Amino acid sequence: MKSLGVWTLPSMEARLMLGVLKLNQLRILYSEPGVVTGDTLIDIGSGPAIHQLLSACESFKEIIASDYTYRNHQELEKWLKNEPGAFDWTPVVKYVCELEGNRGKEAEKEAKLRKTIKQVLKCDVHQSNPMNPIVLPPADCLVSSLCLEAACKDLTTYRIALKNIGSLLKPGGHLVLSGVLGCSFYMVGPKRFSSLVLGEEFLREALSDTGFIIQEFEVLIRDDNTDDSCDFSGKFFILARKEEAI
Numbered sequence: 421m422k423s424l425g426v427w428t429l430p431s432m433e434a435r436l437m438l439g440v441l442k443l444n445q446l447r448i449l450y451s452e453p454g455v456v457t458g459d460t461l462i463d464i465g466s467g468p469a470i471h472q473l474l475s476a477c478e479s480f481k482e483i484i485a486s487d488y489t490y491r492n493h494q495e496l497e498k499w500l501k502n503e504p505g506a507f508d509w510t511p512v513v514k515y516v517c518e519l520e521g522n523r524g525k526e527a528e529k530e531a532k533l534r535k536t537i538k539q540v541l542k543c544d545v546h547q548s549n550p551m552n553p554i555v556l557p558p559a560d561c562l563v564s565s566l567c568l569e570a571a572c573k574d575l576t577t578y579r580i581a582l583k584n585i586g587s588l589l590k591p592g593g594h595l596v597l598s599g600v601l602g603c604s605f606y607m608v609g610p611k612r613f614s615s616l617v618l619g620e621e622f623l624r625e626a627l628s629d630t631g632f633i634i635q636e637f638e639v640l641i642r643d644d645n646t647d648d649s650c651d652f653s654g655k656f657f658i659l660a661r662k663e664e665a666i
Contacts, residue, residue, distance in 0.1 A: 456594045456659070458560025462486065464543060464550070464585050465567025468495030470509055470533060472565055474516040477529075477536040480561065486543035486551065488571070496540045545571050545581040550588065558590035565598040569616045575626075578616060583630045586662060595632060595660045601639070602653030623656065632660040 457479040463472065466485040473483055485496055498506040513526045522529070543550050545568060562585060572578040589595060603615045620639065627634055636659040642652060 460559040461561040462559045464564035468492045477533045486541045563596045591664045597658040600652040606650040
């Protein structure tokens, strides 16, 4: 797999580039033959968004989106049903199509993703079965971005949540985990939200302790602090494989 390496960016560009680099890394990940593929992918904490799934629909037969809040479910369903008022993801879809070498095929990409997302489910990472009361067959891949650090109050809770979502994955399956390092808060408009501060060493230990083998650990480092809407120090992108059952 191609490596993103360690990058530094000024913070005024950082939030935009974090999203761009994640899309590019996902595109690279899913395009590598035999690396991350299978029948079923579950997205943990989808939010109201579909951008993180645009490349995945080329490698998986079925995608299950999930989120804790009903309002996010509503937004996803509006887009899936192509209803009036649904968010227009066309610029992002266009960018991903260009990354994949499929310029001008935005309509086909959206249609394929709509066909591949089979369910939008309630997800609570604090439950031993996050999809309770629904019991899903073990998936080939889990994707989660900027979810657990927002949902967990402390590092112990994070470890438990990581174990909980890992239960949805079959042995030998892959976890694609991305988020922010060193972040204690972020702003959404005028509202301030707390975030669990994560470090690389902790993430490596937590993944190992919950039965994952890290295959890639990429970091994008923030090199200044002029943007006060979020105090993150960097962004991480992890590919890990769940250990085989003995």
